[in-house]
Amino acid sequence: MKRRYRFERVPPTRFMGRIIMKWGGGLISDKTSLCSAEFGRIQELADCVKSLSLMGHDIVIVHGAGSFGHIRARKFRLNEGDIDGLDQLDAVDQVRSDMDDLHNLVIDALEPLSITSHAPRDFVVNTGPNFKGNIDRFQLPGIHITFGDVVDCDSPKNFGILSGDDLMLRLSVELPDVTHTIFAMSGAPGLMTTADENGELIPLWDDTMTYSGHHSEDVDVTGGIFLKVERASSIAQYVGQVWLVDGRHPSRIMEIVENGHTVGTRFCSTS
Ligand code: IP8
Numbered sequence: 001m002k003r004r005y006r007f008e009r010v011p012p013t014r015f016m017g018r019i020i021m022k023w024g025g026g027l028i029s030d031k032t033s034l035c036s037a038e039f040g041r042i043q044e045l046a047d048c049v050k051s052l053s054l055m056g057h058d059i060v061i062v063h064g065a066g067s068f069g070h071i072r073a074r075k076f077r078l079n080e081g082d083i084d085g086l087d088q089l090d091a092v093d094q095v096r097s098d099m100d101d102l103h104n105l106v107i108d109a110l111e112p113l114s115i116t117s118h119a120p121r122d123f124v125v126n127t128g129p130n131f132k133g134n135i136d137r138f139q140l141p142g143i144h145i146t147f148g149d150v151v152d153c154d155s156p157k158n159f160g161i162l163s164g165d166d167l168m169l170r171l172s173v174e175l176p177d178v179t180h181t182i183f184a185m186s187g188a189p190g191l192m193t194t195a196d197e198n199g200e201l202i203p204l205w206d207d208t209m210t211y212s213g214h215h216s217e218d219v220d221v222t223g224g225i226f227l228k229v230e231r232a233s234s235i236a237q238y239v240g241q242v243w244l245v246d247g248r249h250p251s252r253i254m255e256i257v258e259n260g261h262t263v264g265t266r267f268c269s270t271s
Contacts, residue, residue, distance in 0.1 A: 015141070016056035017179035019257065020172045020239075021049070022164055022228075025064025025148070027186040027247040028102070035068050035098055037105050041248065045184065046109035048250035052257060053113060053143060057179075060138055060171050061106070061145045062164040068102040069095055069148060070220050073161055078150055079221035081157030092159055095150050096121060103147055113143050120149040120162050127153060127160040129169050129231070138175055148222065163222035165231045172235040172242075180257060181239050183228055184247025190265030191229065191244055206268040207233045236267035243267070 023045055030036040049059055065073075076091035077083055100119075107117060116137075124133035131151070138144045148164035165183075172181040191211040192199030202211055213225035223230070228244065236242040245252045245264035255262035 014056050015058070015177075018058045018060065018175060018177045019052060019180045019182065020060045020168060020175070020178055021062070021181075021253070022168050022183045023061060023063040023106070023247060024183070024185040025066030025069065025164075027066075027184060028063060028106070029066030029068055031067050031070070033067055034071050035101065037068075037102060039105070039109075041186075042106055042109045044250045045247060045253075046106070048253050049110060049143065050113060051254060055257070057257070058141055058177075059143050060175070061143070062167050062171070063102070063106055063145070063147045064164045065099060065102070065148045068098040069150075069161075070222075072098065073150070073221045078159065079161040081153060081160050088159075092150050099147060099149055103145070106145065106147075110143065110145075115143040115145055116140065118144060118146045120146060120151050120167065124149075124151045124162055125153065127151060127162045127166070129166045129234075131162060131166060131170070135170055135174055138171060161221050163227060165222065165227045169231045169234055173238050178239050180241040180243070181232070181235050182242075182253055182256060183232055183244045184250075184253060185225075185228070185244060186246065186248055189246045189263050201263070202265050204268055205229075205233075205265050206236075206270050208270065232267045236269050237271060241266070 028038050028042050052059055072091055072095050073079060076088045118137060124131050126132055146167055149162055150159055151162045153160045172178050189201045191202045191205055195212040232242050243256055243264050243266050252262040252264055
């Protein structure tokens with residue numbers, strides 16, 4: 001009688017929890033040059049998501065805008081909403097189309113994963129953490145992806161900029177089974193004691209502590225590092241593992257999920 005051996009590895013079917021991840025706009029694009037993507041970094045982050053997905057995690061990726069959003073949004077003051085006497089509607093369309101270009105690059109890098117994409121302009125009204133929009137659509141098992149966007153707002157504002165950091169808060173707090181929320185940024189290993197070269201990494205942070213950061217207000221139309229810290233700190237009251245890491249080293253994301261520690265800043269609950 002012929003004996004049958006099973007050599008192939010059975011893919012994990014056990015659900016390992018949901019990871020919410022932000023890919024900062026400054027990480028996946030060159031913020032100083034209009035619509036210029038950092039292809040290598042996008043691919044490395046996508047490969048990391050593929051590994052996490054193989055391990056059995058559901059994942060929501062939120063990507064920032066970088067030079068595909070902030071430069072033109074700042075020029076046409078889209079974050080301030082509809083301004084009397086200023087022709088902004090072409091810029092609204094252009095920024096949305098530029099964001100689609102960046103989004104498509106991210107989707108291409110994630111192939112062959114099957115992903116579900118959600119453009120905020122299709123389901124969100126208003127900006128900030130209390131935006132109106134049903135996020136149940138992110139509950140289906142698998143990989144979901146969304147991004148900071150130009151969204152419609154109630155009159156008289158009519159439109160505005162929804163930051164990916166506000167999506168991070170709502171997704172992390174409202175979706176079930178979120179085990180990790182990870183902000184992958186560039187420029188520093190995490191939160192630093194000072195913004196200059198003498199700054200030291202703060203490995204564990206809670207909102208009673210100080211830190212130093214730099215926000216390029218002349219470029220960013222959303223809150224930069226300060227908004228991220230505020231949102232991460234709120235999320236840490238609900239989610240066990242909340243981190244800010246240098247996304248130029250995706251292995252650090254893997255270390256968080258596999259070992260529970262890495263080089264980066266972990267946000268602690270204060271309650
Ligand atoms: O980079 C901003 O999203 P963020 C979105 O996640 C636009 O804050 C279009 C500037």
